[in-house]
Amino acid sequence: MRDVAIVSFAQAPNVRRETSRDEVEILVPVVAGAIERSGIPRAEIGFTVSGSCDFLAGQPFSFVLALDAAGAWPPIRESHVEMDGAWALYEAWVRLQHGDIDSALVYSFGKSSPGDLRDVMVMQLDPYYVAPLWPDSISLAALQARAYLESNGESNGHSERDLAAVAARSRASARDNPNAQLAGDCDVDALLAQPYLVSPLRKHDCPPISDGAAAVVLAAGDTARRVCERPAWIRGIDHRIEPHALGVRDLTRSPSTALAGERAGVHDGPVDAAELHAPFSHQELILRDALKLGDEVAINPSGGALAANPMMSAGLIRLGEAARLVMDGKADRTVAHATSGPCLQQNLVCVLEGE
Amino acid sequence: MAERCAVIGIGQTKHAAKRVDLSIAGLVREAAVRALADAELTWRDVDAVVIGKAPDMFEGVMMPELFLADALGATGKPMFRVHTAGSVGGSTAVVAAHLIQAGVHERVLTVAFEKQSESEAMWALTIGNPFQPPVVAGAGGYFAPHIRAYIARTRAPDHIGMQVAVKDRLNALRNPYAHLHMPDINLEKVAASPMLWDPIRYLETCPSSDGACAMVLASESAAARAPRPPAWVHGTAVRSEPISFPGRDEVNPRAGRDCAAEVYGQAGISDPRREIDAAEIYVPFSWYEPMWLENLGFAGEGEGWRLVDEGVTAFEGELPVNPSGGVLSSNPIGASGMLRFAEAAMQVRGQAGEHQVDGARVALGHAYGGGSQFFAMWIVGSEKP
Numbered sequence: 001m002r003d004v005a006i007v008s009f010a011q012a013p014n015v016r017r018e019t020s021r022d023e024v025e026i027l028v029p030v031v032a033g034a035i036e037r038s039g040i041p042r043a044e045i046g047f048t049v050s051g052s053c054d055f056l057a058g059q060p061f062s063f064v065l066a067l068d069a070a071g072a073w074p075p076i077r078e079s080h081v082e083m084d085g086a087w088a089l090y091e092a093w094v095r096l097q098h099g100d101i102d103s104a105l106v107y108s109f110g111k112s113s114p115g116d117l118r119d120v121m122v123m124q125l126d127p128y129y130v131a132p133l134w135p136d137s138i139s140l141a142a143l144q145a146r147a148y149l150e151s152n153g154e155s156n157g158h159s160e161r162d163l164a165a166v167a168a169r170s171r172a173s174a175r176d177n178p179n180a181q182l183a184g185d186c187d188v189d190a191l192l193a194q195p196y197l198v199s200p201l202r203k204h205d206c207p208p209i210s211d212g213a214a215a216v217v218l219a220a221g222d223t224a225r226r227v228c229e230r231p232a233w234i235r236g237i238d239h240r241i242e243p244h245a246l247g248v249r250d251l252t253r254s255p256s257t258a259l260a261g262e263r264a265g266v267h268d269g270p271v272d273a274a275e276l277h278a279p280f281s282h283q284e285l286i287l288r289d290a291l292k293l294g295d296e297v298a299i300n301p302s303g304g305a306l307a308a309n310p311m312m313s314a315g316l317i318r319l320g321e322a323a324r325l326v327m328d329g330k331a332d333r334t335v336a337h338a339t340s341g342p343c344l345q346q347n348l349v350c351v352l353e354g355e
Numbered sequence: 356m357a358e359r360c361a362v363i364g365i366g367q368t369k370h371a372a373k374r375v376d377l378s379i380a381g382l383v384r385e386a387a388v389r390a391l392a393d394a395e396l397t398w399r400d401v402d403a404v405v406i407g408k409a410p411d412m413f414e415g416v417m418m419p420e421l422f423l424a425d426a427l428g429a430t431g432k433p434m435f436r437v438h439t440a441g442s443v444g445g446s447t448a449v450v451a452a453h454l455i456q457a458g459v460h461e462r463v464l465t466v467a468f469e470k471q472s473e474s475e476a477m478w479a480l481t482i483g484n485p486f487q488p489p490v491v492a493g494a495g496g497y498f499a500p501h502i503r504a505y506i507a508r509t510r511a512p513d514h515i516g517m518q519v520a521v522k523d524r525l526n527a528l529r530n531p532y533a534h535l536h537m538p539d540i541n542l543e544k545v546a547a548s549p550m551l552w553d554p555i556r557y558l559e560t561c562p563s564s565d566g567a568c569a570m571v572l573a574s575e576s577a578a579a580r581a582p583r584p585p586a587w588v589h590g591t592a593v594r595s596e597p598i599s600f601p602g603r604d605e606v607n608p609r610a611g612r613d614c615a616a617e618v619y620g621q622a623g624i625s626d627p628r629r630e631i632d633a634a635e636i637y638v639p640f641s642w643y644e645p646m647w648l649e650n651l652g653f654a655g656e657g658e659g660w661r662l663v664d665e666g667v668t669a670f671e672g673e674l675p676v677n678p679s680g681g682v683l684s685s686n687p688i689g690a691s692g693m694l695r696f697a698e699a700a701m702q703v704r705g706q707a708g709e710h711q712v713d714g715a716r717v718a719l720g721h722a723y724g725g726g727s728q729f730f731a732m733w734i735v736g737s738e739k740p
Binding site: 001048053054055059060061063064065067068072073074075076077078079080081082083087090091094095097098099120121123124125126127128130131238239240241242243244245248255256259340341342345346 | 410
């Protein structure tokens, strides 16, 4: 495979409700920032690809106007996925393997605030057998959390205290992230004193609702070395999906993450830090198990999805944050993960390295 | 471009206004099972699934690929979802081809579909958003002014659009999968049909269809074991431009011209009219055939309608366009672009049955979408590139 690296990353400040700007207006400075930081002139970027979701925008073709943020004149080679921007990055990585172009722009965006996200997410469930029951996204996650806690037993397994510890650590880490939505010191006992939102999940176990956007520039080989002091090289990237029907899955494990991690080469070297797209606290524990990440690995130094969860961008942001650790010289080898679908149905894993 | 890519299996559904006999999952499976059977492969042989469809609101299911993973045998595999408006069927095939050409996979199943009867596309296109121009009358209302501009520019006579409508419906009689089979179609009937969006008459408009299309794409080594002749991918290209800005030429968009130039360049084509034996072009409204003939370089500017008038694009003509009956005869929106790509491949494989163009060796598949702003194309050939 051709060497391809992340050479720049930008994101919008994550907020609960962006009332004064539409998606394109949020994107314009983010895309411009990523391009400017990459040092590659817009006209020289060979491929552009984005990720977004019409059901968040509440209208078809919501990506069409977003093209204005990318700048598509003269016409550009461009594609769009109805997936998290992490998968858009995957398409760009594949496209760069062809060798005819040396750089690509990836962006994603979404405003969750105009609708009721818990209900909107029901629309992505099986329309014949599941969606008519209206199981909202928090309830499905709670089902998974209950299965996870009970599968391990009280004595040797995880407890609600472990979930609260994940939340407390995430918010503490987010203090260093100016784009995070929830940050600060939390006491685990105080968190556990809070009422359940949907048992066994409390509010801190669930992601905030965020409006946001992100952009990444990829470059290949010598172009990456020329524009970036320390490119974050993509050493492996893979994604896998599981069945949709919750009844045929073991919700306490994430075999698709394990397989994608194996194929991306997570275990081919030591991991300094991992950015895991775990919107719910228990999912971080499931993902750590799947990727066999030990206590020596720094998990979600950005604060992760529990500190900010902009739909369609939260996965791409994990890739951007994991790359930034390498680009800033804070880590030599990092892992980034993105998820989609109910209860971690679909997962992408990427290994990034400095040279 | 490291690896060669070939089409070794093709399948499509019987397209119809309402496939009430099938769920969405059943619809995509009907096409996918046929593509696998054509390639004499099983689900197990597929490395990855790449799926495309037009806006999710057309069925009212958000990111439906998630629930379709089971039906398409994608468990434990990569599943990828593309959405680039009407061009999506073409873009999806291009993304799938890139996975082979990049050497990531050996065999990729690519699928595109629309089940329009689950919802109402016209309604879905009409949702108003603050601060954005509405597309109140659906696609026909949006494109009619572009067609009027074409007629004003070229002084094309009135009957050209009707002639395309008749030609494509007659071609569809040779295609058992086509939605519309209208044996008694003629110019008088088209002329007498209601005017929907001047100058687009009812019979000059694509139908609203349920349908799916699937292809198995393979690397050179995987294609060597294929039971039937493959179609080799000689070039793929995509181009996009903004939907509106002052001075934009919506009739003959630059993105389409640039896209054609790139795909011809990859395929080594300098004179498309002579070197391409058959073309499957995305024509949802009859007048788009002459418009795209010019955009694609088959005719000089203002001359596209003359090719129609002279019968060049007819089934027996020098450059058969849409021998399958095209979008005017079957329009499962998200699949319509992939059907163009697949029909082009069927021609060079010699497997188009009654609508086979004699001796077709090089064919073009074309799709467009949005406000004539997204383009996807491929050139396929019977010989290795």
